[in-house]
Structure formats: C-alpha cells, structure tokens
Amino acid sequence: MKLISYVITISTILALTDYFKAVEDMYPQLQKDRDYTEERLPAKILKIRKKDGIQILSIAVHGGRIEPETDKIAKKLYEKVKPYRQKSVLYNFISKIDSIQSGKIKTNRCKTTQCCKTIKGSSGNVTDNKAFSKSKCESFNKVPEDECEKVCYLNAAHITSTEFMTGKLKGVLPCRYPISFHGYSDRNDVENLPVDIVLGGFSSQKHKLAQEFYKISKKYRVAVCISSSECRVYDPSKSFDNRIEIKASSLSGDSKNNFVNKGILGCGLQVELSYTFRIKGPTLEKYWDKLINAIVNTIPYEGKDIC
Structure with missing residues (x-):
C-alpha cells in the first residue's frame, strides 16, 4: 500500500500522507465497529x-x-x-483509531511519522526506533517492516x-x-x-x-x-x-x-x-x-x- 494524498495537519505545515487512497482500499484492512463506524x-x-x-x-x-x-x-x-x-x-x-490530532490528548498507539528517516532507527531498522512498539503496532494489524507504508500509521482512517x-x-x-x-x-x-x-x-x-x-x-x-x-x-x-x-x-x-x-x-x-x-x-x-x-x-x- 503506497502512502498517497498529502494532507496538511499541523500548524507548522508539515506534509503528511493518507495511508489509504480511498475508502475501498481501507475497508479490507480495518474492521467495522472495532476500527470505524x-x-x-x-x-x-x-x-x-x-x-x-x-x-x-x-x-x-x-x-x-x-x-x-x-x-x-x-x-x-x-x-x-x-x-x-x-x-x-x-x-x-x-x-x-488514534490520529494525528487525538494524539495531542493521549494515545497508547504508535507515534506518528513524517518520513522513512524518522521511522527507522540509526541502523535503518524500524525496531531500533524507540518511538515504535511492536506489540502496539500488532494490535493495529500493522507489524513494523522495512517500508514506511507498512508501519503502524496513526492517520490510517483519514481519506482526503x-x-x-x-x-x-x-x-x-x-x-x-x-x-x-x-x-x-x-x-x-x-x-x-x-x-x-x-x-x-x-x-x-x-x-x-x-x-x-x-x-x-x-x-x-x-x-x-x-x-x-x-x-x-x-x-x-x-x-x-x-x-x-x-x-x-x-x-x-x-x-x-x-x-x-x-x-x-x-x-x-x-x-x-x-x-x-x-x-x-x-x-x-x-x-x-x-x-x-x-x-x-x-x-x-x-x-x-x-x-
């Protein structure tokens, strides 16, 4: 799944992206009533x-x-x-699902990300970054992997x-x-x-x-x-x-x-x-x-x- 569709979500105007391009891409990945209604x-x-x-x-x-x-x-x-x-x-x-904005309140899910460099630790592996917890990402059915788009992504349910x-x-x-x-x-x-x-x-x-x-x-x-x-x-x-x-x-x-x-x-x-x-x-x-x-x-x- 590619990261698509830039969305301005913070006042400093950093470009973030939607995890899914369209709702039909999202439906197979997220569970109704558990992840969205x-x-x-x-x-x-x-x-x-x-x-x-x-x-x-x-x-x-x-x-x-x-x-x-x-x-x-x-x-x-x-x-x-x-x-x-x-x-x-x-x-x-x-x-x-916790999002960019709800994260300002409090969230126990994975932290938001801006780019591969932020996601990956010093050795280039996702698991080296302390901001990510494998167990928390698994609860979202997104196990950390080498590619940015496969990392637990907070804004997943946002479709522009x-x-x-x-x-x-x-x-x-x-x-x-x-x-x-x-x-x-x-x-x-x-x-x-x-x-x-x-x-x-x-x-x-x-x-x-x-x-x-x-x-x-x-x-x-x-x-x-x-x-x-x-x-x-x-x-x-x-x-x-x-x-x-x-x-x-x-x-x-x-x-x-x-x-x-x-x-x-x-x-x-x-x-x-x-x-x-x-x-x-x-x-x-x-x-x-x-x-x-x-x-x-x-x-x-x-x-x-x-x-």
Whole structure:
C-alpha cells in the first residue's frame, strides 16, 4: 500500500500522507465497529420532491479520533434542521483509531511519522526506533517492516475529501445541500493572529455565514476562501481584497472532486474548525451552538441561491 494524498495537519505545515487512497482500499484492512463506524440518519431515507425545497446533508467524514468533535457538531446541525427540513440527512464516518490530532490528548498507539528517516532507527531498522512498539503496532494489524507504508500509521482512517466516497454517502448526496465539518490544527494568518474557522466549498453561503457568525460571536475569527489561493479573515470594515490573508489552500474545499461539491447544483459548504474551537475551553459547546444557529440562519432559501 503506497502512502498517497498529502494532507496538511499541523500548524507548522508539515506534509503528511493518507495511508489509504480511498475508502475501498481501507475497508479490507480495518474492521467495522472495532476500527470505524458509519452513522447515517434517519434509518429510512425519504425521497425528495420539488415542493420540499432545500434539504440538508450534514457530514463529518473525519469524525471520532481523526478530527475530534466534528461528528458531534455535524449531528447538532442535523438535529437543528430536521424539524422543518424533514428530509435532511446526517452522515458521519467515525474512526476509533488514534490520529494525528487525538494524539495531542493521549494515545497508547504508535507515534506518528513524517518520513522513512524518522521511522527507522540509526541502523535503518524500524525496531531500533524507540518511538515504535511492536506489540502496539500488532494490535493495529500493522507489524513494523522495512517500508514506511507498512508501519503502524496513526492517520490510517483519514481519506482526503477529494477521494472520500462510500455507498451510504453516495446514496443521499446528489439531491441534498451538503455541509461538511472538518478539523485542522491551529494556524495563524499572515499577521500571526489565530484563525478559528475557515469556510470554503463552492457555496455562496460562506460569505453570509461569516458575517452572521461575526455578529453572533466576536470571540472567534472566521476566514472565507474564494479559491485555494484566496482565503481572508472576515472584517466588516474592509472589502474582501483588503482583509488579512491566511494561507489555507488545503482548507478551501474548492475542488469539484471534493464530495461537498457533489450535492445539489454542485455547490456545498465546507466548514473547517480549528483544534482550539473544537477541543479547548469549558464553554465551547455554547459557541458550537452559535455556529450552528449562524449556519441555519444563512442557509439559501432557494436552489438558485446556493451557488
């Protein structure tokens, strides 16, 4: 299995890779319910008719231990919209495997790696590196060997959004408006100030959402990406071009191959949440709710307004 698909996962912007290229590569290697679960609600999916208007698909494909708390936040949105958008759906892919980010809390699995040189000890053998325990890697069914890709790899259940697709997601995606939640490690803008939320995807909602969340809560800073090279922090006193820039190409969601842009009209909303926004602080859930309210308040009224 080759290491493929670069993913930016830490604020110092080191390039890491997904262990598996696609979900179908992962399924034979990982065990359902032990290593991962899929959550899709409701149990019975209702067919959407024209009179139903815009129905939401709330998604977290890196839930559980990959990008912690994203699945909980996706579920909050689903529960908020379900009473009046009754054919909305929740899809979560939840990993039980320790990841780059969950490792910041505590993990008893193998340490993460960046390259062969890091993995192998001074003699060139994996077993010479004290960061690796043969027994722990065996519990993950990945016994250390000479090749990097065969080492117990913490981010194994992460499939990048341009490659992620499952039957359960594909079955509900085309006729709904996707809103996907992801997590990133804390990063700053070009003036070295923290940015807590990055909004991307092809949906036009991201501009109104940034404005709405700013009004509801001035505590957190929100950036909007109009392309992979144009991400700027929302500031009501400045035009987009004059706002502070953040380097966030990996968070922009501006690929047509990203599942979030494969829903109704080909325009979805990607919501990237910093580690601090998701993990730190006793009052976080209050701000999660404020974010959900801001999303609900700015959902496009008609299909023509999505893009």
